[in-house]
Each structure stands twice: as C-alpha cells, then as structure tokens.
Amino acid sequence: MNLLVDEGAHPRALLALEDGTHFFGRSAGAEGETFGEIVFNTSMVGYQEIVSDPSYAGQLVTLTYPQVGNYGINERDMQADELHLAGLVVHDLCYTPSNWQSVLSLPEFLSSRGVVAIEDVDTRALTLAIREGGAMRAALSTTDLDPESLVARVRASAPISQHNYVADVSCARSHVVGARTASNASERPLRVVAYDCGEKSGIVRRLAAAGCEVTVVPWDTPAADVLASAPDGVFFSNGPGDPQSVPAVVEAVRACLGKVPVFGICLGNQVISLAAGAHIEKLPYGHHGGNEPVMNLLTGKVEITAQNHNYGPVFSTFGPLVPELSDDVSEHPRDLRFWSQRRMAPVVMNKRYGRVRLTHVNLNDGTPEGIQFLDVPAFSLQYHPEAKPGPNDSAYAFAAFARLMRGEQDYLAIDVREGRRF
Template sequence: MSEIANKLLEGTSKPAPRPAMLVLEDGAAFRGTSCAAEGEVYGEICFNTSLEGYLEVVTDPSYAGQIVTMTYPQIGNYGVNPDDAQAGEPALRGLVVRDMCTAPSNWRSVLSLPDYLRDHGVVAVEGVDTRALVRHVRDCGAQRAVLSTVDVDEASLLRKVRASEPLVGQNLAATVSCEKPHAVGAGDLPASHAFAVAPAVPACHRVVAYDCGAKRSILQNLVRSGCELTVVPWDTPAEEVLAMAPDGVFLSNGPGDPEAVEGTYSQVEKILGQVPVFGICLGHQMIAKAAGAAIEKLKFGHRGGNHPVMNLLTGRVEITAQNHGFGLVFPSLGELVPELSGGFKGHEDDLRFWARAGIAPVVDNPRFGRIRLTHVNLNDGTAEGVAFLDIPAFSVQYHPEASPGPTDAHYLFTAFGRLMDGREDYLDIDIAADRLAGWTFGEQAATVAGAEGGSHA
C-alpha cells in the first residue's frame, strides 16, 4: 500500500496492514492482508453463504481441515459472545473475508472477532475479492489451498500446496470428537440465551449421541426437546451403547470424508433396528454407509443458511442450514419399489424429478428393507433425507438447529421424540407451527396476536 494509504489507516480502527496470500492448487492466487493470527495453514477451500452466524461457522467442528470463505462482505460487525461458540476451540484451518470489522457494536459482544481469532491461533485474511474466489470454486470445484502471512511468494506457495495432504481419505471426525462419555443436561444450557430461548422441557427420553464433531447447539436442542443426553466418542462400540438401554440413538454432524469414519458406521449397522435412530449431516451419511450405500464428493458442497429443501412427504419447502462436502447417492440404496414409487421402475440421477412428480420414492435395501426418500435439495437435486419403513430410523443431510440459520427444520427434533414414542406418523408435522417451538419470541408473537384479536372483537 502507498504511504498516504497507510497514514489514513493509522487514523482508523484498522491495524497496520500485513500482507497475506491465498493460493489454490490449480494456481489461482488471491492477495490480501492478515487480520488475525500469523502463520501458514493448509486445507480444502470452501465457502459459506450465511449472512450472519460467523462465530458459529468459525467454531463448527464440521469445518475441520478446511479454509472457509465467507461470502457476506463484512464479517465481525456484531462481535463475539463465547456462549454462542459451537465448540471449545475452532476446528477450521483458516478464514477468508472481504472486510473484517475490528470495532463491533452489539449489546452481547464480549470481544471482537479478530481478537477471538488471534486468541485461538486462527490465521485469517481480509481484502480478498471473495466474489471472484467463490466463482472460481464454483467453476473449478473444491481443492487444496494454502493461506499464509509468512510467505507471500506465489510460486513458493503453489509448490507447497500441491505437496499438501488432500481432505479425501482423512478421518477428521476422530480429531474433533469427545475423548470420553459425558452427560449434557438442562444445567449446561447457556444462561445468556434465556432472553430468546425457552427453558428445556422435562426430560422424557434417554438418548445416546455419537459425537463425530457435534455442534453444541445441536446437543442443546436435543436437551431442550426433552432428551436426557449421554454423549459418547465417535467409535464407541454398539454393545456399550445398547447396554445403556437408551430410548434412541443420535448420530451427529462432523467433518471430512465419511468413507474414513468406519469406526462409526460399522457400529451404526449393529444399532439400526435395535432402537430408534436419528442422524444429521455426517450422521445421515453414517446411516447410509451402514445400509451399504455409496457416497459421492460434491463439486463444491453445501454450506450456508439458505438452501431450499423439499419435504416430499408434505410438499413443503424448508430453508435449511447446511455444511457438508459429501452426499448420499440415493440409487445405491437399492432398487425402486414401483408400487410405492408412483409406478416408476427406474432411478433418476436428478432427484428433483420426484419433487416435480410429488412422489416420495421407496427402494428395497438388501440390509434393512424399505427406505423412503423424504427430502430433496432444490438447488442441485441431491438427496437430503431418508426414512426407513421397516425399522425406526431416519436422517437428514442438513442441520435442524439453526445456529446459524432458519428454524424451518426444528420439527425434526420433535419428530425424533415422536419416533421414540413409537408413532408411525412421526414426520407428519406442521413445520410452520413447529418452527418457533422453544423460542420466547414465538410465544410473545402469539400473545401479541391474541391481544390484537381480542381488541378487534
């Protein structure tokens, strides 16, 4: 930067610029300035389209092994409250933003995002043309990348990134799972969330949750919906889980290549059919792997809080929060059952076909019987949810806990409780009525609406 530009910056909240560079393995390079910890990190480049919730993104264990680009232009403007963190430490490798706010303004803010990132040793860069970067990843696909504040030589960084380890084949779930079983209860819910979220309902179901990189808010939502929760490491033997006599088993989100997490899906295969099972994100893929399905790597993944998903059972569209780079290949679960699939006999690669047809197709799985496709991504036609018809189990590819993101999918926690109660109609829920369940502003809105209705009577 020029001397006059540096002089102008000295009079603002921005620190003196320090050069940083991001280089992708295909040779694409993006220059910027460091805005957090110093260092050099390697990972798979990805992007998140959420408008808010940057702290939840930074601390989501599902981002282990990745360098995350935020598409929203200014990040950090409302600061950081540690109660909103999804794990004790950030798991991502690095962060890329257009503009980093160093002087946040919000009544809940405890410190700035740059200070939080520095405290936790996270390398971050600002001043990058994130629109150009995202377009490049969309066109060319996910790939290895290096982010450095100590080496800004393009040729040097390109050599390094091409020699780095790819994400495919790594068991990253093992790096972010808990070390030993532990309980999560109502006493673990953040007191600072009470202004918006209602207290937990009394526990009525005993649930064991496999931690493959679980976000705190997902576990908190299980507790709020009435689960007495025991969290176990990713590779806990099925025999130990079943010996706890749970009413249900939950399979969490998590990072990386699902093919590498055999320690989980080999145990899930033993649990399916024994107790009700609910899986999300990586947990959805663990159920699919247990059923013998194939998993594909998506070109650039789904990450953000605005992904439209159609519930094929109800025809309703949910705006969902997602974070994954792999997905279920639905046809690999088995052959279609024509009499339960609108008479159709052949699979479709683009699952939006079933959304247009208004049909939730069913396959005959060699291991677990009939499995129904319940949810489809309307952006690219990939599988977003399945329900087993002959055993009590279902799963979705997205995150229903809204941290960050919309609350459309909250009904899935309600559905899990109904499944554990033995109800066959567990997924038959009015999502419009359920989406504000547990939020105090939902109760306040109902109270105001009631008062207004009374005043007009």
C-alpha cells in the same frame, strides 16, 4: 477497506489454490500459515457459529457476504469450546464491533485462538473460482508470500480425505446433558446416546429441548457399550471430512439399526447411508450456508435450511425403486427434483434393511437431503435442523425423533411451522 485499521499492524498475507489461483490480502487473525480444503459459505450472518463449527476442521472457509464481524463475538453462540477450522477468508473485517453482547472483536478472537485469517480478498472472484474448480486444496500464509512456492506446496499437501478429522474434534470422554422439557409432564425424559463426531452444541440443546436426556459419547465408543445402557434412541452427529474415514462409526450404526431408534444429521446421515450399503459422492463444491431450499416430500412444504457438507449419499444406490410405492416409476431419475415436482416420496428396496424412503430433496441441485427406513426405526437428514446459524424451519426434526422413540406413526410428516422454537 476498513479505514479504522492500522495498515502497519497487519502484514501481507497470501491465499493460494492448487489450480494456481492466488490472492494477496492482509492478515486478519493469527500470523503463520495453514493448509486445508477451501470452501465458501453463503450465510449473511452467524459467522461465530460458522467459525466454531467442528465440521469445518481441515477447511479454509470463505464468507461470501462482504462485511463480516460488525456484532463481534459473544459468550452464547459458540458451537464448540475450541476452533477447528483451518482458516478464514473475508473481504472486509470489522475491528470495532457494536453490540451489547459483544465481548471481543472477530479478528481479536481469531488471533487469540491461533486461527490464520485473511481480508481484502475479492471473495466474489474466489467463490467463482471454487464453483468452477470445485473444493480444492489451498493454503493461507503470512510467511510465504511467493505465489509459485505456495502453490507448489499446496499441490504437495494431503487431501482432506486422507485424515480422520472426526478423531480430532470428538469429545475425549462421555458427559450427560439433562432434558430441558418434556411434551407431557407425566412422561420421563427420553434417554438418548449421541455419538459425537464433531457435534455442534446447538444440536445437543435441541435434543434436550425435545425432552431428551442426552449422553454424549466419543466417536469410537463401542456400540455394545451403548446398547447395554438400553437407550431409547441413538443419535449420530455432524462432523468433518470424508465419512469413509470413520468405518468404526459405520459399524456402530449397523449394530444399532433395527435394535433401537436411530437419527442422524449431516455426517450422521452419511454414515447411516454407508451402513445401508449406499454410495457416498463428493459434491463439486458442497452446500455451506443458511439459505438452501429443501422440500419435505411427505408434506410438500419447502424449508429454508442451514447446511455444511461436501459429501452426500447417492439415493439410487440404496436399491431399486418399488414402483407400487413410487408412483409406478421403476427407473431412478437422474435429478431427484423429479420427485418434488410429483410431490412424491419414493421408496427403494434395500438389501440390508428393507424399504427406504426418500423424504427430502434439495431444490437447488436435486441431491438427497433426507431418508427414512420403513422397516426399522431410523431416519436421517443431510442438513442442519438445529440451524445455528440459519433459519428454524427444520427444528421439527427433533420432535420427530422424540415421536419415533415413542413409537408414533407418521413421525416425520410434521408441518414446518411446528416446533420452530422450543
């Protein structure tokens, strides 16, 4: 318990889950109440980037690391101007941060932005409850402290899939971010149009650092307008919620595939998969954290990755395996770690776009983490190569996109040691 906190200044708070599980604690942010889907994040640092990530819209975020906020809030690490998460759950929050960049404590920051938060929660028990029950609806309140009442209200609340959170977090108008560098001084910047579905600022900075002039556009921008500008490539960003709630973005992907190089991250990977006719599944409790091991099947190298998603594509639904391009395997294995053991990147035949290759696999649960279209210029990743927070193992993805736009072969077969820092 934080002994420097005035107990009387922080009222009791209640966290309730739809399965009836509940936890009492103390308010650590704005007072009031909030409803959403509860998830846990296993990162040990980077709480500022986490709470400012637009992908958490509609979600109550539990941080599994027990002590949070010791280095405060700075002016550089924001991933969006506004906070969109539904609420924050921690075990022990620091009210007296110590860091030369700090301008505000985390609880002061949350309170000033209207984010309801709770501390003094047994986050180990809560994480186990989420692992057993899956990502559930939940509520956090400083006004309704009756567990029976709050649980009933949670059960009556709408699931996250019924709302288009992308529309809430996307930019209102387009804007341009200039290129920071180019791989060759004689080369002009690559012109990229980025669909903002909840794009983290770290992604735009990585694209700019890879030599791209980025025009960021709202999520519902017609693809005809984008293609009329003759970009070198189109990027589809991360974002919150169920990808099936944004059919307009899926249609934009279909309009772009085969006409211009395409790259997608997280939600971008999901809408690209939907455009190809693949199915999307909701994972039991998702991947949230900066320590997920992923193998690049093209190089055999393992990347420690930053992730934040509850949904993901089902690789077998892209199409049947092409045995001659898949180590003579004709039936889809149930666990995609089968391919990591063989150091093999299998290929399927997709009805719409021809050959599609599995490029990355999660080594924790065998789910797909990346795909590459072989007959149209496109690829996508389920995890966050820009990190923010997290390791930089996957930063090469932005260099890979630049290589794709320049027409280079084997653009994705980059060693993880390349491009870690721009």
